[in-house]
Amino acid sequence: MKALAIRHVRIEHLGLLEPILKELGFDVDYVDTAEGMLLSRPLEDYSLVVVLGGYMGAYEEAKYPFLSYEYKVMEKALKSGIPLLGICLGAQMLAKVLGARVYKGERGKEIGWMEVYKVGDHEYFKDFPQSLMVFQWHGDTFDLPQGAIRLYSSKNYENQAFVFQRAVGLQFHIEVDKDMVKEWAEVYKDELSQEGIQVSQLLAYEGESHRDSLQKLIKRLLNL
Secondary structure, X not given: OEEEEEEOOOOXXXXXXXXXXXXXXXXXXXXXXXXXXXXXXXXXXXXXXXXXXXXXXXXXXXXXXXXXXXXXXXHHHHHHOOOEEEXXXXXXXXXXXXXXXXXXXXXXXXXXXXEEEEOOOOHHHOOOOOEEEEEEXXXXXXXXXOOOEEEEEOOOOOOOEEEEOOEEEEOOEOOOOHHHHHHHHHHOHHHHHHOOOOHHHHHHOOOOOOHHHHHHHHHHHOOO
């Protein structure tokens, strides 16, 4: 089995998800679209598509033309019934390709460890906790696509996780570990400074490992 990971920034990779996929017998292909890479094999060769995070806006196709290519890939995956997981920017792109609006969040950026609350249910999330402490790093948000089910909300933004058929959008970063947080904090320290956030605030709390929840979600999405 093969999994496709569409990556926008090298340091925003699959994280905890990569070893889970490999344990399930997957070979992982990264396609770095922001660097001009395209799929080297037919989309139908993949049993899972993951669209990862990035600093660009889901609505900035004119500035980042590779996003238009990604939307075509995502549309094809949805029409073909290939399981699709969107994380952060990937979730916003999933919402957009399903016809929902993506826009600048009116309540500012969510950066750091924050709580999200379960507001709906679906078989993919059937035994997930009522609240999760998750890592956030976004300023944009989106409307819930028509026909989608909202699963988690935060105090600031109601659409934190949703399901549409065999596609899942997660606004938060369920895939990060402490090493990823440390690297992001260093690379994006100027943004943290602009937001009045100390690097130490991100590193003081190591967060919870959501590896088990992530594994359950992937296995259910893949019908394993």
